[in-house]
Amino acid sequence: MREERPVIALDLPSKKAIEAFLAHFPSDESLYVKVGMEIFYQEGPSIVSWLISEGHDVFLDLKLHDIPNTVYSAMKGIAKLGVSLTNVHAAGGKEMMEMAYKGLQEGTPKGQSVPKLIAVTQLTSTSDEQVKQEQLISVGLNESVRHYAVLTQASGLDGVVCSAHEAKDIKQHTSDDFVCLTPGIRLASNDVGDQKRVMTPSKARENGSTFIVVGRPITKAENPYTAYLNIKNEWNGENH
């Protein structure tokens, strides 16, 4: 099921900076936010509990990638935080992904829902050339992404992180309800920055993205709420 709210990447340096950012939004607006490495490593798990207590849904984007036992134990801890969605790297392999899922299931307190678990295929800042030359994956980016998506599904996870360019192909090779969470989203007028595989919200919708993730086009905008609404409206096929 497509999530109507763009997921806002809270790539900001402190809780204070996040409070100042969220002050631009109506106080009763429930957002879907992404807590990534920048803020998590500064503030720790309390930032997650605070965002949830403020009425927001949280995607914890720590992209775990380690030996299966370590990822299992880390996921048992993450499961207690009450996040809606979290992730690992598919490159960690099937055994690691299965153990991540097991950790989440075992760690989730009784009566709470198990967070959805997805796996990063190839980062949206990675190009086909880099996949071939730096990772030595001669089949190239599209096949690598598809392979990781199929492996992720076979490991029992809910979906993948990919670019919106690959979402349609992934759904064809997995299933319609397989989550495709797509960062690298830009309006035609936005800076691309370090992203390589970008797409507009309306194209992402046409291509079958389940979630879109947007950071700097909102966090660095002069009016973050207007920027958020512009992206949200285009994502939902309104006013454009």
Ligand SMILES: O=c1ccn([C@@H]2O[C@H](COP(=O)(O)O)[C@@H](O)[C@H]2O)c(=O)[nH]1
């Ligand atoms: O493949 C990936 C996986 C994660 N991300 C994260 O999404 C946001 C995108 O931020 P922008 O400012 O909109 O570029 C960021 O937090 C990344 O860590 C990704 O971009 N690509």
